[in-house]
Amino acid sequence: MHGTGDIEFLKRVFQKLLINFTWWVNRKDENDNNIFEGGFLGLDNIGVFNRNEIPKGALLEQVDGTSWMAMYALNMMDIALEIAVVDSSFEDVATKFYEHYVLIAESINEAKLWDEDEGFFYDLLTMPNGEAIPLKVHSTVGLSVLFAVSIIDFKKIEKLKDFQKRIEYFKNYRLKTGKYLPNEQVKEGENILISLVKKEKLVRILQKLLDENEFLAQGGIRAVSKFHEKNPYYISVAGGTYSIGYDPGESTSGMFGGNSNWRGPIWMPTNYLLIKALKKYYQYYGESLKLEYPTGSDNWLNLERISDALAKRAVTIFEKDAHDKRPVHRDHAEFYSRPENKELVLFYEYFHGDTGRGVGATHQTGWTAVVAELINDDAWEWE
Known part of the structure; x- marks a missing residue:
């Protein structure tokens, strides 16, 4: 500064x-x-x-x-x-x-x-x-x-x-x-x-x-791959059987009281770290490394453009869509459609892995505010 x-x-x-x-x-x-x-x-x-x-x-x-x-x-x-x-x-x-x-x-x-x-x-x-x-x-x-x-x-x-x-x-x-x-x-x-x-x-x-059938969602990167929606993982150890599937929203596991869920939703801190990491890799590899975005699309981009695209996906959770609705407010669309509430935005604990709907606590979630830095990124015009 x-x-x-x-x-x-x-x-x-x-x-x-x-x-x-x-x-x-x-x-x-x-x-x-x-x-x-x-x-x-x-x-x-x-x-x-x-x-x-x-x-x-x-x-x-x-x-x-x-x-x-x-x-x-x-x-x-x-x-x-x-x-x-x-x-x-x-x-x-x-x-x-x-x-x-x-x-x-x-x-x-x-x-x-x-x-x-x-x-x-x-x-x-x-x-x-x-x-x-x-x-x-x-x-x-x-x-x-x-x-x-x-x-x-x-x-x-x-x-x-x-x-x-x-x-x-x-x-x-x-x-x-x-x-x-x-x-x-x-x-x-x-x-x-x-x-x-x-x-x-x-x-x-x-x-x-970058595979939409795995981690890549409309609103960013899922914590657990969508692959496990049809292919839950099971393991039997020490006389017990344990499993994990794809839970894009509220937790269906009683672990830790079921008060939090990393089994499919989008979490902003990890998305932020991934986006920053890709930018760092781009600084070194430049145009020498390109990948399909999304995987299988035959749309080849360098890592900077991929990181920008991921940032844009995270931001769309809070942006108004073609119907003037914000995905984050999916459960309370009517309330946030009122003129006095249209510019209010809540920062949830995490977001639904398929829809971007806000899930979990709407308080003490300062980590979601890292999206502010992603909003400042001006490299989206290419898309």
Whole structure:
């Protein structure tokens, strides 16, 4: 806003986040292998069963918990690099978080969480007898790997010689030993893409994301794929049978009191993170990567245009349609058609996966307001 960054603010925030990050690293990595088990992480009933109450002696290795920690480490690295440009004492800690990220990226790609046949990431339930059961649910869990992406601006780190040296060491060592490296760089001296997934995996995940028979809805990205409407997933463990289907609106599960639902509705925070991630990927891949939007349409777009199109879908939930109605007010259309109420808009907890209808609480839902930034995007004229 004023042409200068607020470094003091970043420093204060960084110190508080550092304490929180350390707690997660020390408390939620059961096997000390950089695969995390963080309960439901606010996703409530998205799991087949309550992920805080798994069978005794079993271990649930979570894709979303691990991806979240990777994103956390990457955010911390980005903050530290921003500060290190003016305060070199933060260079070492930037390196620390880069190394954290590399190790998490290696683990999530080598811990049998990726299904090569289906092209998707799944949680892994390891039973006391050592049996490993992939929980093959098409959900935000498998999409969360896309959140942890960033670009290291090479010009910004030109003065950070120690950080550059450490990155180069990691690259050379990992290429030599065949270990996973989350870096992509066209040539020396250019920007570096940091991502949990290589281009091939990214494409396969996005093909599901952009499929209207899976995640892509008129109002954005569903939390659970519509695929499970006709193909509910079942699993029998520890004497119990559990299932998950596609519930686009109110929860039909009694889990967590049935007060929230991640089994099909559209949630604005995850849509926002996906849209931002695609823009970041576009900054690196540019016109070299295009996908069908929607999948199977033969309409090929770059990732920036796809992210803009997803943003537009999210915004249409609140916009008036051809009948002068807002999808968000579907259940109360008559009330909001009155002249004195026509410009009132409620920000619900989440939205129906098929219609965009507002569902859940209409209070304490500040996360829905992230749609304001999407509204400001002026790149929609092409459509």
